[in-house]
Amino acid sequence: MSDSRLVVRSYAVTHPPNLDLPTRRYEAWDQLCFASQGVMNVETSDGTWVVPPHRAVWIPAGTRHAVRMTGRVSLRTLFFAERITRRRLPRACRAVNVSPLLRELVLHVCRIGILHASVAEEVRLAHVVLDQLVLLEAVPLQLPLPADPRARVAAEHLAAEPGAPGAIERAARASRASRRTLERLFAAETNMTLGRYHQRARIIAALRLLAARRPGRGWGRFLANSGAATPAERIAWPRLLVAGHSQGGGHAAFLGTRYPVHRVIQLASTCDAALGAPAPWTHSDGTWATDPAARYFGLAVARDAICSAHAAVWQVMGMDPARQDDAAAACSGGAHGGPIFCTENYPRWVQLLQ
Template sequence: MPKKRHWFFDSYKYQVRTGTVPEYDDGHVIRTHSHPWHQLVYASQGVMTVRTPEGAWVVPIHRGVWVPAGTRHSIQMSGAVSLRTLYLVPRLGRSLPDKPRVIGVSPLLRELILRIVELDSLSIRVPTHAHLVSVLLDHLHVMQSDAVHLPLPRDARAKRIAAMLQKQPSNARSLIELSKSAGASKRTVERLFKTETGLGFGKWRQQLRLGHALRLLAAGDAVTTVAFDVGYDSISAFISAFRLTFGKTPGQYFRAA
């Protein structure tokens, strides 16, 4: 109860607040919770996986995640993670997305986040603060969804297949075999994944593998090991898929970060 009053009264005085500036070790999990304010989470180091009942968002380096107020979510860290968090009072974000999404963090937005963290809070009654709030909202209004998103199907049969592959991303069984084990036809499963996740099964499986690969690479695993651990037949096939999604090879990606 006191925590809720703290947020409620702060909403009159401040419109943007920051969280603590924690450093997390590889594998740390922030358990499922929600916030009364919108949340923008940015990892200046490491990789985060944000999970909600609707799906998972793998947040690689130079990305952030937008979590609307009231969204139940958990965060898993891969590699050493330096977390920076902004909270926005809901009335500021009425025209912003009402579902979580991963966004690209430009150098300007990164510096803006770090500056707000230094200030601790922003009030639109303070002219310099009002300007920073305006710039922040401008950036958030044009934010783009990132490719590393794994929406989850709702149908029980498709959910069984999704759970099997999440538990073992290297599972090489064909869709026909997976469908039989889930009690459905290949055609039915293909339709369920497309209608309920917006992704064809092949694309969904690739997203799962690449998201898991990011977590392993951030934790320090070798590219060769990761390629086979996530189910690719060859290192070259893995590097090609990685480059197609992220624009760089795994080595280039983490060196640049």
Template sequence: MSLTRQNSRDIDGYPVRGLAVTYRDGARLSRHTHPWAQLVYAATGTMRVATPDAAWLAPPTRAIWVPGGVAHEIEMRGTVAMRTLYLATDDPRLTACRAIEVAPLLKELILHVVKLGMLDVDDLGHARIEGLLLDLLADAETVPFQLPLPTDPRARAFADRILSDPGAEASLAALAKDAGASLRTLQRLFLAQTSLSLEAWRGRARMQQAVVSLSNGAPVTEAALDAGYQSASAFIAAFKRAFGVTPARWRSG
């Protein structure tokens, strides 16, 4: 990308800025917005990123891309070594929120920019780094960590309850009652507003919890229990359907 084009969209001449912060388990960055796009990445630990429309999981080796102007909140699961980037970009390839695979080259580039602190638009070397970074982000593989969120207040209350404890043994009917709606009503709302059945949505939330547990070093059996599965074999089969690999293979990857 040319410096001429870059100058038209910089903020104070620094198109990319890095931030390194360590957060304790349970720390939360409440909903906020900023003009910069953000690459939400953690070298260790797991983060859950939520916008008004969806929630994403960011375990190590994955990151969440949030375009500028999109309201979002971040919750830490385990001790999180955040290594995040803020970018002033209007790249048409990077206009949608998504979870991406952080390949080794992209990881090293993120850490390098964080170490530099910011990229100077007038530095040709920094301009090349920025161009490579944008290309790697645009070409990164999208991973299935997105969980669409319903807009109806009752359905959203139900969703928030499940997200707070995906592995809870409470029945769907009991959770529906707590949310102030019948189970049939919530089943209709979830299908209409998330394109997932209520059961499939809860299953995906449980898979996200499993990823959190595995990322924090839990053995497969413990991760299965955390996700609400009483049978390790059923959990392994469900995990493979969701992510294409077994939990053990995912951890080693």
């Protein structure tokens, strides 16, 4: 069948852990690279994107790219005929958030396999998917590669060993450029300071480790005070934000009692309470390493049947009783999972993370 009779093709396959797909490019076909499960890394000449399950990468036609799997990955990719996307979507790679609606649309198209230009219903479906893509905002999960040879050498060193002690200084020596020169080059070519670029490289590396379900392997590279006597002392706690949902919120809160973390976020969490009867450790006695009144935050959906229990426990913990309510539209899905699964709560996430 001639490609001119197609508007969308799909590719659905589950790859084994740590598989590297060879570098390739597709002429005349734009690509939405999405994994419904697992994390992958998409690499182009312009940089690297890390792609967890709630994100995807838009790859315009003609872009050479390689895909690396981190752990087991269920790849669900759509290919769009460039003739229908050229005027509506960007001609450069970018990572985007995948809304619940877009996720279901992608999976539905993959089940169909091919959308034909001769079938009106399938053409309409293709344009619904495109409408969703046009609405999506780009997200900063790219590690761009600078063009200057010195800056590129430094960038490659930072990406290879993001958590190594003195990583920036070692990258500068490898590039044969001063740190001041690299700061200028990175600001001009990546729109980031050298420190911010290094931070993003560390985040991407951390996501890869988490996706591989090996949280104990390699985490030493992300610690501070390597000469400290205990692992707890080596962690830069004041730089960490800990969060958890439901029972996980209790674990996050407990970490805050022991270590001076930057912030604790509890999502629909009763913190080990029996629906209103707080566990003994939740009673703040002034000895906590992280002050609940200043650095603990909670988020729950009012429709959650145990929302009142969350609020009661948070008050016992010493959190500020003042609260902010809003009249957001009803979240999709169950109310208890709303704080993490409901896209309407993304703006609140932004507030909590700042």
